[in-house]
Amino acid sequence: MSVSRAQSEIDSAEFAEWIAYHSIDPFTIDKSEYLLAVIASILANVHRKKGSRTYKPGDFIPKYGKKQVDSAQNIETKLRAIFNGNN
Numbered sequence: 001m002s003v004s005r006a007q008s009e010i011d012s013a014e015f016a017e018w019i020a021y022h023s024i025d026p027f028t029i030d031k032s033e034y035l036l037a038v039i040a041s042i043l044a045n046v047h048r049k050k051g052s053r054t055y056k057p058g059d060f061i062p063k064y065g066k067k068q069v070d071s072a073q074n075i076e077t078k079l080r081a082i083f084n085g086n087n
Helices: 003-009 012-024 031-046 072-085
Strands: none
Touching: none
16 A cells, blocks of 8 residues: 555544554564565574574564563662762
């Protein structure tokens, strides 16, 4: 679908809903991502050391989803460790 057709068929509110939905539950991988993962696994397997594990396409597919957010306490602890370590 072209951009102009999409703009004529949905309004900005619906578009915003799709963006929000995608951030919560990303769409499944598409065929091109899978094909690239297959190529990456082939290259990795050709160059892997003898006896090491075999790579699978799934090892090269990006993991989409919610990012883990640090709590305020964890951030404070990390900042204190950084700044106290430099004194």
